[in-house]
Amino acid sequence: MKTITVYDIAKEANVSVATVSRVLNDTAPVKASTREKVNAVIQKYQFQPNALARSLISKATGMIGMILPDITNPFFPEVFKGAEDEARAKGYTFFLCNSGGDYRRESEYLSALKEKRVDGIIFLGGRINASRCSPELASEVAELAEQIPVILVNGALPKSGVHRVMSDETLGAELAMQHLIDLGHRDIAFIGGVADMIPTMQKVKAFKKKLSENGLPIRPEWVLNKDFSVENGKELMAELLRGSKRPSAVMCVNDFTAVGAVKTAIERGLRIPEDISIVGYDDTPLSTTVIPELTTVAQRTYELGKQSVTLLHQLINGEKTKKVTMLRPELVVRQSTGPYRAR
Amino acid sequence: MKTITVYDIAKEANVSVATVSRVLNDTAPVKASTREKVNAVIQKYQFQPNALARSLISKATGMIGMILPDITNPFFPEVFKGAEDEARAKGYTFFLCNSGGDYRRESEYLSALKEKRVDGIIFLGGRINASRCSPELASEVAELAEQIPVILVNGALPKSGVHRVMSDETLGAELAMQHLIDLGHRDIAFIGGVADMIPTMQKVKAFKKKLSENGLPIRPEWVLNKDFSVENGKELMAELLRGSKRPSAVMCVNDFTAVGAVKTAIERGLRIPEDISIVGYDDTPLSTTVIPELTTVAQRTYELGKQSVTLLHQLINGEKTKKVTMLRPELVVRQSTGPYRAR
DNA sequence: TTGAAAGCGCTAACAG
DNA sequence: CTGTTAGCGCTTTCAA
Secondary structure (H helix, E strand, O other): OOOOOHHHHHHHHOOOHHHHHHHHHOOOOOOHHHHHHHHHHHHHHOOOOOHHHHHHHHOOOOEEEEEEOOOOOOHHHHHHHHHHHHHHHOOOEEEEEEOOOOHHHHHHHHHHHHHOOOOEEEEEOHHHHEOOOOHHHHHHHHHHHHHOOEEEEOOOOOOOOOEEEEEOHHHHHHHHHHHHHHOOOOOEEEEOOOOOEHHHHHHHHHHHHHHHHOOOOOOHHHEEOOOOOHHHHHHHHHHHHHOOOOOOEEEEOOHHHHHHHHHHHHHOOOOOOOOOEEEOOEOOHHHHOOOOOOEEEEOOHHHHHHHHHHHHHHHHOOOOOOOEEEEOOEEEOOOOOOOOOOO | OOOOOHHHHHHHHOOOHHHHHHHHHOOOOOOHHHHHHHHHHHHHHOOOOOHHHHHHHHOOOOEEEEEEOOOOOOHHHHHHHHHHHHHHHOOOEEEEEEOOOOHHHHHHHHHHHHHOOOOEEEEEOHHHHEOOOOHHHHHHHHHHHHHOOEEEEOOOOOOOOOEEEEEOHHHHHHHHHHHHHHOOOOOEEEEOOOOOEHHHHHHHHHHHHHHHHOOOOOOHHHEEOOOOOHHHHHHHHHHHHHOOOOOOEEEEOOHHHHHHHHHHHHHOOOOOOOOOEEEOOEOOHHHHOOOOOOEEEEOOHHHHHHHHHHHHHHHHOOOOOOOEEEEOOEEEOOOOOOOOOOO
16 A cells, blocks of 8 residues: 655645645745645645655654663653653653663664654663663763753763652651651661662662761661562561561662562561651552552652753753752651550 | 664665665665675764664564553563563563552553554453443544554453454353362352452352352342452451451452451451461562462463463464453462361 | 756666 | 665755
């Protein structure tokens, strides 16, 4: 089936392709009668101009690429949704690239997106969370960012001026800790996360800082990392419970590990929050799904996506914007935390 | 910054653009020394050919569009992941379009994807689940499917031969019901879903069929629909519990409503499964997150995505494929169901 | 207002 | 093996 082009329209409407283009884009005055005639033919054939050909000339594709580590982690769909809602009005469509946090795949996608000439890229996870991101990996992104607008979400690249939108995870962790301390807890543990990923490091640092500030000892055996899964939450909670003394409160790196922690605690016959308080992070839908519902830190995930697009759009239009946008997280108190009770 | 093209490469390497193209695509023999020379220049400038220009000629973009109703529902990211994993190896990139189930937005995206000349489209939710999909809405997709390969996932269009990959939801619902009946339950309710959406209808039908087959009465007040949310699960469970007689088992349209049902049941002091059995549907990650873990029906979500791409790829290559691929769901027994106990 | 013609960056005959 | 050239489908001067 022959694809129909502006030439076909032009011929049938007895005008030139230039005129067809003009009515298509409303880019120059066209006599009303001519316009109607052309539109009629366009209607008749349901003609849609080839976006590829257009983009080839205009140098704009209306496409944004989003690279993220794991779309099955409910945090990311929320970011995506925020981004898409903001972008749709502006006429963008999204490439979604699931990197699995794998640097190789990130590179492949970066390259593919560049070839496809996306107007901008939103990058999450993977290398931009690594505490020691290799110079090659970093400069790959930094160099790309000089050709195509790039926004880093909740991450950073060593000595590169790439634009970022961030949730203040240090503050978030402090909020959670302060809450626990206000409830009278003194024996607090931290579980989950990857020790050399920046978000984890920031949280651990805030955790320790809050302990110190309040004259509480830091017990190394109460700072357990591994990954971000429910499974890991279970394991680490079990490990905590194996110790001679058990904490009265546990701060978790995210909602997944918090859920795991809750499950293990309950299995072991502990009541939450009477026997042990647990706080999550991210405020994913998961947190209201568990029993008891999770006290957690909301990092305004949706907003993260939205802001990224707003910024990206400004960048694409050549406007100057601030390098770092910091979003303020909020503590959401639900059922999994309660006052300290002496045993 | 000037974008560099094959001409720049050609000039610097002292060859013609044709030769550059040849080494780029390995489409005709090139003398080894020439090839090296060209490659060196390509390396030097980190040249990447413009995919738009390529696609304009080749009539293939390596892009697949996926339209789905709600990326924050964990069912869909899983489908996406299956699709992407399969597609990545084949060199495709994905447009992800979140329709919100809104027909208007579906149409907008359909149109945008067509303009962008995607190689194929995977369509989920929205109109293809409506029991009475208007002829215009249906033919919009059907007509598009004659120009671009389209796969419908877990849905259908009235009298249209569009290719589909489906999970057998009738069988799935029967499996769940049989399980409850085998456990000795006779007072079974069904909650959740939208009454005029096909997946809900199929499940309700299977639900009723199983009751009849086993000589059990169908109580209209025990078939409650509204939507697919956790909130709705809570509400409908509450309504069930308000009745004079309460069911000993509840089948839910999906895991969300099942979680809601579990929460309300526990709040009301019921033990699960001792006092009431609850079964979900979809086997989303949610189901292992709740306490007790959900007995549910796995519809092999990941596989759904994977198969869609396999099929789409065949269609794109002009191969003949069967119109309907039916995947067999499986019952996953966990903790939320148990034998009937007389009260 | 309108048309002719020159590209956008690349591939693919067709010659040599 | 390699170069010339004509497009792919559209927009955009430049003239008329």
